[in-house]
Amino acid sequence: MGFTGLARWVNAPTTGLQLVTDNLRMNHNGEYRGKWMLSVRSYRSTLGQSPGSQITSERTMCALTMDDNVFVHVEDPAAPTKADVLAAAPPGQEAAYLQSPSHYRTTFLTLTPPNALEQLISQLKARWVPVRQSSGAQKAQVLGPQLTIEGHIFAIGTDWLVRAGNVILAGGAVRGMLLEAEYLPLPALHSPTADGTSELLSNLLTSVLPNLRDAKTVAVTISDMQWEEVLWDREEDGRKEEEKEEETEFIYGDDDATSEKKGDWTGIDRDRRSAYLIMGALRSEGIL
Numbered sequence: 001m002g003f004t005g006l007a008r009w010v011n012a013p014t015t016g017l018q019l020v021t022d023n024l025r026m027n028h029n030g031e032y033r034g035k036w037m038l039s040v041r042s043y044r045s046t047l048g049q050s051p052g053s054q055i056t057s058e059r060t061m062c063a064l065t066m067d068d069n070v071f072v073h074v075e076d077p078a079a080p081t082k083a084d085v086l087a088a089a090p091p092g093q094e095a096a097y098l099q100s101p102s103h104y105r106t107t108f109l110t111l112t113p114p115n116a117l118e119q120l121i122s123q124l125k126a127r128w129v130p131v132r133q134s135s136g137a138q139k140a141q142v143l144g145p146q147l148t149i150e151g152h153i154f155a156i157g158t159d160w161l162v163r164a165g166n167v168i169l170a171g172g173a174v175r176g177m178l179l180e181a182e183y184l185p186l187p188a189l190h191s192p193t194a195d196g197t198s199e200l201l202s203n204l205l206t207s208v209l210p211n212l213r214d215a216k217t218v219a220v221t222i223s224d225m226q227w228e229e230v231l232w233d234r235e236e237d238g239r240k241e242e243e244k245e246e247e248t249e250f251i252y253g254d255d256d257a258t259s260e261k262k263g264d265w266t267g268i269d270r271d272r273r274s275a276y277l278i279m280g281a282l283r284s285e286g287i288l
Contacts, residue, residue: 004182005201006220006277012177019210020164030154036163039065039145042131042288062288064275065114071275072109079105108230181205220281
């Protein structure tokens, strides 16, 4: 797995997937590798409906299923961010202050197998309901995904994988497309730009899109600093503060070695970052 870039074709026509497929095959010698299938659900808490509750804003939760994993993003508007806590901490007491909140504004989890989240909510009788739940016939839809991303995966030579899929709502309406380009030779690529964009990936995605007038496309990005914030683990950070530094023997030649760190684009980390960006893009449009 390699470094990945994501783009949103907001106003793609219903024929958009076929147009991208034709472009990949005719102009890039793209080879079909399989289906691209993701499903997304969103929930909101109902804690404020409890008698005597003083909660003013409910929590939200989005869950994206990709292959055998479910990536879950939970947000509590009333909880502080890491930056809020650090800003309030006296000099030298940052580490202690970071351990004080019961939880932070956002939490990003990985669960397996699929449907594990729904089973957990049901078994615990947790106060979460699907966001789109309403009376009448729509109640039958809450058992399925709120939306799906359905499309194809193509290979361009040995260096590139391209995923293209329609964003399909539960009722069948198509809401544009998502396109993802993966550059396989590099497990990590740190962008020099503040928003985390890569010219290499942007050029490939631009060439994949058909040349249509008034096409509205948006790059979906996150900077390395923002991603480190998402992956930050309070318990792990606390353990590191308590551990004493141990001297390690320096071996000649190791100074040029590149060590893999948490968040690199390999294994499940690639899928986590992709899932986070997809959910963020759809939430920003009010689809979730």
